[in-house]
Amino acid sequence: MKRKYFKKIFILLIIVIIGIYIIPAPKTNFSELYPINDNYSKSLKRFQAKSTKEITINGVKWIYYAGGNGSKTILFIHGMGGAYDLWWQQIIEFEKSYKVISYTLPEEINSLQKTSKGILKILETEKIDKFYVVGTSMGGYIAQYLVSTIPNRIEKAVFGNTFPPNNLIAEENKTKSKLLPFLPEIVISKLGEKTLDKKIIPAAKNSKLLRAFLPSISFSKKQFINRYNIIIDKFTMNSTKYAIKRIPKLIIESDNDPLIQPQLRQQLKKLYKNSNVYTFHNEGHFPYINASKEYNEVLWRFFNTENTFTAVEKTIENYFEGRKDANLKQLQLAFSKKANLYTSQNNNILIIPIENYYKKVRLDGVQQANTSILNGDITGNIACFKTKFEYPKNPILII
Incomplete structure (x- = not known):
């Protein structure tokens, strides 16, 4: 009798446990x-x-x-x-x-x-x-x-x-x-x-x-x-x-x-x-x-x-396109009159006054180049960006 009683209790517990598992979370x-x-x-x-x-x-x-x-x-x-x-x-x-x-x-x-x-x-x-x-x-x-x-x-x-x-x-x-x-x-x-x-x-x-x-x-x-x-x-x-x-x-x-x-x-x-x-x-x-x-x-x-990075990128785009098209008016939208360009060539840092750069652009004319922004930071009104010019027949310039 006891064995049958415990068997019934065991089956009942199994049913209860299964019941708990199949009960879905209540919806309100x-x-x-x-x-x-x-x-x-x-x-x-x-x-x-x-x-x-x-x-x-x-x-x-x-x-x-x-x-x-x-x-x-x-x-x-x-x-x-x-x-x-x-x-x-x-x-x-x-x-x-x-x-x-x-x-x-x-x-x-x-x-x-x-x-x-x-x-x-x-x-x-x-x-x-x-x-x-x-x-x-x-x-x-x-x-x-x-x-x-x-x-x-x-x-x-x-x-x-x-x-x-x-x-x-x-x-x-x-x-x-x-x-x-x-x-x-x-x-x-x-x-x-x-x-x-x-x-x-x-x-x-x-x-x-x-x-x-x-x-x-x-x-x-x-x-x-x-x-x-x-x-x-x-x-x-x-x-x-x-x-x-x-x-x-x-x-x-x-x-x-x-x-x-x-x-x-x-x-x-x-x-x-x-x-x-x-x-x-x-x-x-x-x-x-x-x-x-x-x-x-x-x-x-x-x-x-406004996204300040977007504003700076527009200026850099004038630089990229102005240089590739030898368009001085577009280039001037990117630089102040007293600007200097800093670039690296053969592991040496070159400082180029903006007027000298414009003269070189006039001399070289239209250029084929792949351009990109490598990195950039903006602090207050100061932006510091590193760009890349990749010329098919010339060394890569990073500015």
Whole structure:
């Protein structure tokens, strides 16, 4: 009898365990959690009622939103627990003047490379070449990867409440990450709720909007694990490379962010030394939601600021083209009347007064040359750039 009794108990336990594993994470409704019919609620409902687009990439379905009619495009990239509508307050604001794109990362995607392929396919479908990128948390990490891999396509970059390539996150979560595959989805969901209630919401001044919106985003165990794999997927960022350095960057942070360690915030600013930095005070990890007006103002100012590297490059382009075409008028647009040219030849430094240089241009006439900018720095009103002239029949000149 006892053996039969224990057998029944054992079978019952197995059924309970299986039941726990197959129970999906609970889904909540924003309207039920946020019954207030204010502008936040109305704007979210209007935005979610808009049509999204679908595209299948290597058998994986991507859902994204594309709107606005501006000449410039902003790509918004959500964080680890987000979706395309996480950015609704920014999209509504900026699609008045820009084309905007926001996607939901499919739960099957588990690496930076796969993420990038999906993004590039969406951009190709929408016929977009160059763009601004705004990423938050995991999205800010993805934005950095895009800056590293396709810098020539990115005009401006915003890294919000995020972290640089690092070992810290993987090291601190080594044990947890090994346990994750064995935890039921409902348990992972409950742990997320605990973090929400104990850390995220208090840091955001107990925002009711944030408390209602975040749980309304769909969640799955597979999604959580694969997105964690993305944030620990390391890549090399050479921030001193000219193609990367010339991209205007804005780092947005919060002084009480409960999800980004202060050490990582400092590492991020150290990595991108020439970036602008804006620090929110006591707004937590999601300032674009609970402090959206201020967040939007910060983005507007950044987007409307001239890229000083572009201005210098226009001057250098006058130099390149003026020299190749022997066009003195165009060359004079690049130099002051008292300028000197410094160049190297046979490991020797040559100093050439500008008038002597003009005389040589007149004498030599039109020249075939491959020109490029090797590097450059701008400090205040002072710009220091190194350029390269490669003549087919003459030595290479670096100036």
